[in-house]
Amino acid sequence: MKQRAPAVPEKNPGAISTQEHALKMKTESLNLWYGQKQALHDASLEIYDGSVTALIGPSGCGKSTFLRCLNRMNDVIDIVKIKGDVELDGEDIYDPDIDPVQLRARVGMVFQKPNPFPKSIFENVAYGPKIHGTATNKSDLEEIVVNSLKRAGLFEEVKDRLDEPGTGLSGGQQQRLCIARAIAVNPEVLLMDEPCSALDPIATAKIETLMDELRENLCIVIVTHSMQQAARVSQRTAFFHLGKIIEVDDTTTMFTNPTDVKTQDYIMGRFG
């Protein structure tokens, strides 16, 4: 059965003013090849502070590839070649002087499948601050871990078992643990690649609420297959098709009055 266009839910956070929110990241004419196969074509996007940007589009259109360009996660794939600009606060993140490890502390990432380390809950969150040297002593570290777990909405559920393995938590709790781990190093941008696809509706709702709280202090870019989720959590949406960004606009406009016929067809469920 064909999917119907998602009504923009009442919970939709509404548009942000791109005048009032600082431009945090920007891609310009971004092209990416996996060997001979071009996966991104001249992708240009502006990403604003204090907002959630949703990347939507049919399977294989390049959403995850684009997301991974924002913190150079594609660097680890040998056959990848990239051309074009990606800026963070006006600085080229592909400049040879930029250390990708430091960059990934500023632009953190949460993946589709929760992937806690095989360590305790405490150690999962303490890992980043330890390797980046953000905590100078034990009590600093404890404070960072507790605060990160609180910000990720997980502390109350785990406060009595911080020494137990992170892998022993439920799927939704593990994903919030991964969010706590990502925010423990105070990233400025958080990339989320289908963070709720392995979660039930209650765990999904918790993550969505969390995203709305977290965006006060950072900017979020989320890849989602769910148009309803894009409409619920994001202020801006970019529609991808065959490696191109076809349309980008504030989320309400995108879902109620898209300009491009391909966007209309996708959100009406005519393909994808």
Ligand SMILES: Nc1ncnc2c1ncn2[C@@H]1O[C@H](COP(=O)(O)OP(=O)(O)OP(=O)(O)O)[C@@H](O)[C@H]1O
């Ligand atoms: N490591 C890789 N090596 C070769 N090709 C790849 C690799 N990763 C992705 N691709 C190809 O690049 C294109 C874009 O893939 P990508 O995963 O970015 O799309 P997507 O929109 O995120 O898809 P989905 O919604 O199914 O996750 C696809 O044709 C895919 O097969």
